[in-house]
Amino acid sequence: MKATDISRPDYFHKVVDCQWACPAHTPVPEYIRLIADRKYTEAYLVNWKSNVFPGILGRTCDRPCEPACRRGRVEDEPVAICRLKRVAADNKDDFALWLPPIAPKNGKRIACIGAGPASLTVARDLAPLGYEIDVYDGDAKAGGMIRSQIPRFRLPEEVIDEEVGYVTALGPVMHLGEKIDSLKELLSKSYDAVFVGTGAPRGRDLNIPGRLEGSANIHIGIDWLSNVSFGHNDKVGKRVIVLGGGNTAMDCCRTARRLGGEDVKVIVRSGYEEMKASPWEKEDAIAEDIPILNFLVPKAFTHKDGKLTGVTFEKVKAVHDAGGRRTLVTTGEPDQHFECDDVLIAVGQENAFPWIERDIGLQFDKWDMPVVGEETMQSTLPHVFFGGDAAFGPKNIIWAVAHGHAAAISIDKFLNGEDVTERPAPGVTVISQKMGIHEWSYDNDPVNDPRYKVPHREKSISLKNMKAEVELGFDEITAFREAQRCLNCDVQTVFTAKVCIECDACVDICPTDCITFADNGDEAELRTRLKAPAANLTQDLYIADGLPTGRVMAKDEDVCLHCGLCAERCPTGAWDMQKYIINIAQAGSACRTRT
Amino acid sequence: MTYIAKPQLHHPSLPSNAIGLTRRDYEGRISTLCAGCGHDSISAAIVTACFELDLQPHRLAKLSGIGCSSKTPDYFLGQSHGFNAVHGRMPSVLTGANLANRDLVFLGVSGDGDTASIGIGQFVHSVRRGVNMCYIVENNGVYGLTKGQFSATSDKGSKSKRGAENTESGIDLVALALQLGATYVGRSFSGDKEQLVPLIKGALTHGGAAVLDVISPCVAFNNHAGSTKSFDYVREHNDAVNRLDVILGRTPIKTDYAPGEVRDVTQHDGSVLRLKKIAADYVATDRNAAAAYIQEHQAKGEIVTGLLYIDPEASDLHDRLGTTRVPLNALGTEDLTPGAQALARINAGLR
Numbered sequence: 049m050k051a052t053d054i055s056r057p058d059y060f061h062k063v064v065d066c067q068w069a070c071p072a073h074t075p076v077p078e079y080i081r082l083i084a085d086r087k088y089t090e091a092y093l094v095n096w097k098s099n100v101f102p103g104i105l106g107r108t109c110d111r112p113c114e115p116a117c118r119r120g121r122v123e124d125e126p127v128a129i130c131r132l133k134r135v136a137a138d139n140k141d142d143f144a145l146w147l148p149p150i151a152p153k154n155g156k157r158i159a160c161i162g163a164g165p166a167s168l169t170v171a172r173d174l175a176p177l178g179y180e181i182d183v184y185d186g187d188a189k190a191g192g193m194i195r196s197q198i199p200r201f202r203l204p205e206e207v208i209d210e211e212v213g214y215v216t217a218l219g220p221v222m223h224l225g226e227k228i229d230s231l232k233e234l235l236s237k238s239y240d241a242v243f244v245g246t247g248a249p250r251g252r253d254l255n256i257p258g259r260l261e262g263s264a265n266i267h268i269g270i271d272w273l274s275n276v277s278f279g280h281n282d283k284v285g286k287r288v289i290v291l292g293g294g295n296t297a298m299d300c301c302r303t304a305r306r307l308g309g310e311d312v313k314v315i316v317r318s319g320y321e322e323m324k325a326s327p328w329e330k331e332d333a334i335a336e337d338i339p340i341l342n343f344l345v346p347k348a349f350t351h352k353d354g355k356l357t358g359v360t361f362e363k364v365k366a367v368h369d370a371g372g373r374r375t376l377v378t379t380g381e382p383d384q385h386f387e388c389d390d391v392l393i394a395v396g397q398e399n400a401f402p403w404i405e406r407d408i409g410l411q412f413d414k415w416d417m418p419v420v421g422e423e424t425m426q427s428t429l430p431h432v433f434f435g436g437d438a439a440f441g442p443k444n445i446i447w448a449v450a451h452g453h454a455a456a457i458s459i460d461k462f463l464n465g466e467d468v469t470e471r472p473a474p475g476v477t478v479i480s481q482k483m484g485i486h487e488w489s490y491d492n493d494p495v496n497d498p499r500y501k502v503p504h505r506e507k508s509i510s511l512k513n514m515k516a517e518v519e520l521g522f523d524e525i526t527a528f529r530e531a532q533r534c535l536n537c538d539v540q541t542v543f544t545a546k547v548c549i550e551c552d553a554c555v556d557i558c559p560t561d562c563i564t565f566a567d568n569g570d571e572a573e574l575r576t577r578l579k580a581p582a583a584n585l586t587q588d589l590y591i592a593d594g595l596p597t598g599r600v601m602a603k604d605e606d607v608c609l610h611c612g613l614c615a616e617r618c619p620t621g622a623w624d625m626q627k628y629i630i631n632i633a634q635a636g637s638a639c640r641t642r643t
Numbered sequence: 644m645t646y647i648a649k650p651q652l653h654h655p656s657l658p659s660n661a662i663g664l665t666r667r668d669y670e671g672r673i674s675t676l677c678a679g680c681g682h683d684s685i686s687a688a689i690v691t692a693c694f695e696l697d698l699q700p701h702r703l704a705k706l707s708g709i710g711c712s713s714k715t716p717d718y719f720l721g722q723s724h725g726f727n728a729v730h731g732r733m734p735s736v737l738t739g740a741n742l743a744n745r746d747l748v749f750l751g752v753s754g755d756g757d758t759a760s761i762g763i764g765q766f767v768h769s770v771r772r773g774v775n776m777c778y779i780v781e782n783n784g785v786y787g788l789t790k791g792q793f794s795a796t797s798d799k800g801s802k803s804k805r806g807a808e809n810t811e812s813g814i815d816l817v818a819l820a821l822q823l824g825a826t827y828v829g830r831s832f833s834g835d836k837e838q839l840v841p842l843i844k845g846a847l848t849h850g851g852a853a854v855l856d857v858i859s860p861c862v863a864f865n866n867h868a869g870s871t872k873s874f875d876y877v878r879e880h881n882d883a884v885n886r887l888d889v890i891l892g893r894t895p896i897k898t899d900y901a902p903g904e905v906r907d908v909t910q911h912d913g914s915v916l917r918l919k920k921i922a923a924d925y926v927a928t929d930r931n932a933a934a935a936y937i938q939e940h941q942a943k944g945e946i947v948t949g950l951l952y953i954d955p956e957a958s959d960l961h962d963r964l965g966t967t968r969v970p971l972n973a974l975g976t977e978d979l980t981p982g983a984q985a986l987a988r989i990n991a992g993l994r
Contacts, residue, residue, distance in 0.1 A: 122652045486646055493647040549874050551679040551862060552834060556687035559650045559667075561657070580654040597878060611650050619679025619862040 164192020169452025285389020731762025
């Protein structure tokens with residue numbers, strides 16, 4: 049194997065699994081250390097800079113960081129990264145003081161369509177640079193799906209108001225209640241750039257027999273949630289069936305329980321395991337006495353006298369073909385009928401762009417989605433950019449934020465006459481954390497505590513009140529303990545071969561057997577010869593050559609605890625623990641090409 | 644200045660041995676020796692050897708004297724019996740312990756000062772008597788605890804860290820052990836666990852006096868140019884005569900070596916020592932030839948390593964004294980107080 053080039057920004061970035069997995073590349077270990085230090089405002093700032101909505105995401109994020117967390121590979125469960133983020137938001141001081149200064153107006157005008165997370169991120173990134181920004185949204189309040197689709201018992205309105213408020217405080221002009229019906233018309237207002245962040249606003253319907261007849265009691269999930277959010281709807285029948293297995297279905301069923309639903313069930317086509325909903329959302333639903341029935345395909349809505357009476361399902365089972373592809377086939381058993389008063393359909397969301405004229409030079413692909421550059425977020429109309437669910441279909445809030453950052457960079461470059469495909473490189477610093485013998489500037493002693501659970505409000509109370517937040521958040525002590533579970537993966541093991549004397553001290557001390565000195569070989573073969581087999585191919589081997597014996601140092605990054613014992617037991621300082629800080633570029637002069 | 648304990652978290656694929664323990668279960672407390680000390684590597688090799696032998700930790704007694712080396716039993720086998728004796732007196736304590744309980748596995752850990760200077764008389768006699776033990780000398784050729792004076796095993800002509808030359812002859816513990824009748828004699832290097840771990844396994848299962856001279860560079864005082872016990876010097880001058888595999892009774896023996904390349908030696912406990920020859924003319928079962936070979940190559944500045952001598956028919960002190968098969972703590976009252984008649988018989992035999 050070739051020696052690893054650790055000067056490549058990506059190499060150490062990948063070792064910080066959580067940060068690498070986060071679409072917005074939030075520096076997770078950094079803010080977790082700040083929380084352990086009770087520096088909540090600073091922790092919030094670190095978050096705010098990269099993900100804009102720490103309080104919101106600390107309650108609702110899809111948490112791509114957690115399955116990636118190294119802790120989950122050395123013991124049972126990852127660090128509760130998401131809920132620690134909320135601790136920073138809950139305990140911070142007045143954050144308004146930390147908002148960035150606003151540059152004098154630069155004369156360029158930008159329109160953001162939709163006031164959801166993607167648009168607000170664009171506004172957050174560009175407003176301080178002096179751009180004049182108009183944000184348009186059909187709803188009366190800003191926030192987009194954050195406000196309309198996420199129920200209050202998961203995300204209190206004050207949190208949305210506060211964090212949306214930090215963006216609007218930066219000066220964008222909010223045109224709320226102004227729905228854009230024609231892109232052509234908006235383009236005629238001679239904006240220098242337009243950002244489309246309109247989400248995936250159309251809930252998929254289920255056109256099976258009886259749909260029309262029962263329509264008074266059959267609702268599209270996201271529209272129904274939105275109506276509840278905005279107070280247009282505060283009741284539901286006693287018996288409710290929710291169709292669909294995603295997070296929207298989980299929000300629907302739990303909301304239904306709070307609006308009078310006593311017998312609420314979720315019924316899904318697939319198996320329980322394959323459901324799209326996050327595991328913790330399924331658990332929360334089940335905890336509220338909502339059964340999830342699987343392998344049932346809806347066949348017809350039954351009705352009597354023009355009123356919905358229930359739903360009939362075909363029983364299916366999963367069959368895997370030779371190629372491993374799964375199909376659902378009937379079990380041959382008789383259909384099953386469930387009675388109900390209301391049905392909520394949450395079987396997916398779609399994009400819809402009826403308001404974009406097809407003759408303005410903006411290309412759509414065969415799935416009727418706009419053609420958008422994956423990195424640039426630029427459409428085929430050079431001054432129109434897309435982001436969030438509007439760009440590539442339904443994803444989640446944190447992806448919308450990441451898109452917003454990328455689009456902001458593109459818009460900034462575009463309006464400065466630069467090539468948007470030239471993406472700015474991140475800024476990287478790597479600094480030794482050594483303070484003395486056996487002394488490091490981070491807490492290097494890993495704890496053995498299992499993951500702490502976030503306390504929940506008592507069910508009897510939370511089920512009665514739509515606005516009573518179910519999760520109560522970690523208290524400070526529990527937050528500290530949970531923060532201590534973080535392995536500080538951003539403090540990297542950096543090896544300098546030319547001072548190594550191959551004494552084996554690091555090999556002997558490493559608690560997870562990560563380090564091996566061996567003859568070089570090709571990667572697949574070398575992986576089998578290490579002190580512990582390196583079977584996780586998604587994790588790199590760190591290879592260093594130039595040792596006195598001609599062997600190589602091979603470190604499997606997979607389960608390194610970043611405890612620093614290799615560096616402590618190294619007599620020559622060949623190992624050092626160095627904090628890797630990556631500054632992902634954001635819109636501004638620093639990301640433009642210097643001339 | 645505080646040490647963190649070695650974290651309990653371990654590699655998810657960490658294997659268990661036949662008695663359900665992992666290698667980590669054979670560790671001790673974290674070392675307080677200088678970073679990079681060869682002794683720590685030897686401790687790690689002992690841990691691996693005991694794990695691979697499926698040794699029950701409570702069936703092993705580790706004994707040591709005084710010195711850096713003699714601190715190390717604290718750093719391995721945290722669940723075994725331990726005894727830290729007076730300087731140089733470990734061999735006597737070990738002999739006594741062995742006589743009292745022959746069922747334990749005895750591991751003596753000592754250094755070049757503890758063995759070759761203050762304790763040389765004790766060492767000599769315990770080997771001569773054939774005490775059943777694995778006696779490891781962690782040999783760095785220097786008095787590290789007292790800041791780097793030459794020790795009795797420093798080679799003549801070797802330079803100290805300050806540049807002074809050693810003008811006295813060094814004691815070769817391997818030659819000495821051969822002369823004293825040790826039935827298992829090996830030399831190895833702390834920086835070569837592939838060689839060291841099987842040598843320790845063989846010594847622990849040997850059944851007689853097994854002596855291992857392990858060169859263990861002192862990174863603080865004896866790892867410079869001019870030293871003959873530095874990492875670089877030992878690597879450059881290492882003349883390994885063979886490679887050892889220890890095959891336990893239950894492992895099927897595979898024969899995929901050409902004849903002449905491999906020699907299997909079966910020990911009393913049924914374990915097989917498989918010797919892969921490196922030096923074609925080296926015969927590990929011939930005491931005199933071994934001694935000659937070692938001296939010849941030593942004269943050329945080479946450090947001969949490997950399993951240098953093995954007597955498969957080894958016997959130990961108990962065999963020679965005809966002592967009881969039963970450990971003293973397991974003898975019943977009847978055996979311990981045989982009565983006036985038995986005493987009279989003994990007395991009569993002495994008249």
